Amino acid sequence: MSKFNDKYGNKSAFHQADSQYKPLKKRSIKAVASPQNIEQEKSHGVEGEFKKKENFFNVKSKNMHDLTKQRKFYSNSLLEVPSSNFTADLAQLINIINELFPIKSQHRRSLPNDVHELSLILTEERARLKTPYWAAPRFLSAYLRYFLPWNLVRLAWLFPKLDLSLKNGSTILDCGSGPLTLPIALWLHRPDLRSLKLNFVCTDTGSSALEAGKQLFTEYTGGKSSWSFKTIRSNLGQSLAHFRKPEHKADLIMLGNMLNELSTGNREPLDQLLGQLSVNLQKALNPKGQVLVVEPGTRLGSKLTTNLRFHALRTGYEVLSPCTHQEPCPLLDPAARSWCHFSFPVLEVPRALSSLSVAAKLEKQRASLAFLFLQNKHIQDVDSLDDDYFDEDCDLEEYSENLDCEAGQRASANHATFNQKNTESLKNKTCEARIVSGKILIPGNKDMAFTQNPKMIDGRYACTSHGLALICPFNKPEGSKVTIRFIGERDKKSGALLATEIIAKG
Ligand SMILES: C[S@@+](CC[C@H](N)C(=O)[O-])C[C@H]1O[C@@H](n2cnc3c(N)ncnc32)[C@H](O)[C@@H]1O
Missing domain, CATH: 1.10.20 (Histone, subunit A)
Structure with missing residues (x-):
């Protein structure tokens, strides 16, 4: 048995030995x-x-x-502090990456620059995304050594508490899979799934990353996991079309950090693109299938997840997370200053990753993500819905800047209604809320209903079925689910409903 298997203590996952597999010979963990x-x-x-x-x-x-x-x-949060083994596991994965995909000394020297350049392409210089970055070996190398590990760090906070309904024989479609980041994250962060027979179909427009990811997973698990992988070079539209066939439908579809890359040229509005995506995802899903979309914790990432949510509710999904309700998203309101994302501290990362991050001038104290977790309700005959595949040639960047989309207008109208009618009638009403911001220091003055005290007090924004709330005084982390009581007034600056937390006795 490969030494990579021992630490999982989950032998049932490894009973089917893969006789073809030859592990790398020597590996030391010191990073x-x-x-x-x-x-x-x-x-x-x-x-x-x-x-x-x-x-x-x-x-x-x-x-x-x-x-x-x-x-x-973090006990009441949808986020979980990563397990104490995680840093060592990630260091081991990075060691394997270095051994499986060695780089020449000349490229090693340019690695921090390559990481920095790819980071620019993925953020500020997005027009360059039109040329696939996987075609350049130096970018594949940079992704494997920097972006893949950091995405695993982010997902370490999200994956443990996701209510995934996977069972033996489930099929998982991972679109825009790159080097299989999300499946690898599931393996690392969900040991409860390792003994299941899961069938992954990982698709992407570039095959080099898919193949690298498959090799990495095989090596990391000693080639003996009970998860099977098919890697297919295809775009999102083709992948979903394939899964429409009754014999192929998926139990879980994952889209990791890829929606923001659906860009180039065309002028189809974001709203239309996401509306079609919502339908096409549903057509590729089993009746109770789930969809997980993870994006960077940026405005664009949040815009994509919250707009997709808007359409998903119309198409017939239940929003499982992060929302505590199925009402319009208050953060879709163009007037909203903040966006739906969750950030958390970077606690400890392998030395190889921290030194590369410093060398690339991309070191982090905090990381963040935006996400949407849906469950198919299958309430309508999806096959009768608009049959067009969505057009992937839409310039999302442009449309994300254009806040005037249909979903935004609806949310805005809704919010205005709440503003006029609901503030006073909500007084003393209780409600579930999800904390969606970091700590905000609010001056306690006579305009604040909470206190006449001129001192600064802690508050946090929260998402509720009645709109955005400002809970004060309050100091629980992002992602926490709490019960609040409205006090019947709004914060003058943000327009958020003022509320206090109801603390359970005993
Ligand atoms: C930032 S990478 C994310 C990779 C991986 N899911 C992760 O989270 O690390 C975005 C991926 O989306 C892929 N991609 C971009 N547009 C796509 C499309 N239209 N169809 C399928 N994949 C696409 C890219 O090739 C790339 O592998």
């Missing part, structure tokens, strides 16, 4: 900048930040204490 690995680093002659043994133990117990505190802090 984690964490107290857990300091002793190992010392044995390799690497001097970490912790020079004395006493320091190591102090730091270790302090870290464990911090971790326990963090876990408690």
Whole structure:
């Protein structure tokens, strides 16, 4: 048995040995900048930040204490503090990447620049996305060593608490899969799924990343996992069309960081594109199938998930997360200043990743994501819905700037209605809310209904079925689900409904 399997303690996943598989010969793990690995680093002659043994133990117990505190802090959140094994697992994955896809010393020197350049392409210089970046080996290398690991860090916070309804034999379609980032994240962050027989179909317009991802997964799991993978070069429209056939329908469709790349030329509005996508996803799903869309925690990422949500509710899905309700999204309102995303601290990453991030001038203290998790309700005959595949040639960037989309207008109208009618009638009403912002310091003054105290107090924005709320005083992390009571007034600056948290007794 490969040494990569031992640590999972989940032998049933590995009973079907793959006799073809030959693991890489020698592998050492020494790349984690964490107290857990300091002793190992010392044995390799690497001097970490912790020079004395006493320091190591102090730091270790302090870290464990911090971790326990963090876990408690996030206990009501949809986010979960990553498991204590995660950093070592990620370091191991990075080691495997380095061994499977070695780079020549000349390319090693340019790696930080390549990472930086690819980051620009994915963010500020998006016109360059028209040329597929997977065609350049240096970008594949940069993605595998920087973007893949950081996406795994992000997903470590999201995946553990997702209510996935996968079972033996489930089929998962991962579109825009790249190097299989989402399936690898499922393996790392959902050990409960490892013993299931899952069939993954991973599609992308570029095949080099798909193949690299498949090799990486096979090597990491010792080639003996009970998950099967088909990698197919096809675009999103083709992939969903294939899955319309009754014998192919998916139980879960995942789109990871790819919606924001559906760009080039055409002028089809974002709204139309996402409307068609919602229908086409449903046609490719089993009746109770689920859809998971993850995007960067940017305005664009949030615009994509919240607009898709708008259409999904019309098409016939239940929104499982992040929303606590099925009403219009208050953050779709063009007047809303913030956007739906969740950010969290970067606690500990492998040393190889932190040094590459510093060298590429992209180090992070916090990371974020936007996401949407849907369940097919299958309430209408989807096959009778508009049969056109959506047009992938739409310039999303342009339309994301154009806030005047149908969904935005509807949300705005809704919000205005709430503004006029509901504020006072909501007084003392209770409601579930999802925290969607970091801590906001609010001056306690006489305009604030909460307090006459001139001191600054903590508050956070929350999403509710009645619109955006401002809970104050409050200090629970992003993603928390809480019960609140409206006080019948609005915050003058943001227009949010003012509320207080109801704290359960005992
Ligand atoms: C940022 S990468 C994300 C890869 C992976 N899902 C992840 O989260 O790391 C975006 C991926 O979407 C793919 N992509 C872009 N447009 C696509 C389209 N129209 N159809 C299918 N894949 C597409 C790109 O080739 C790329 O692999």
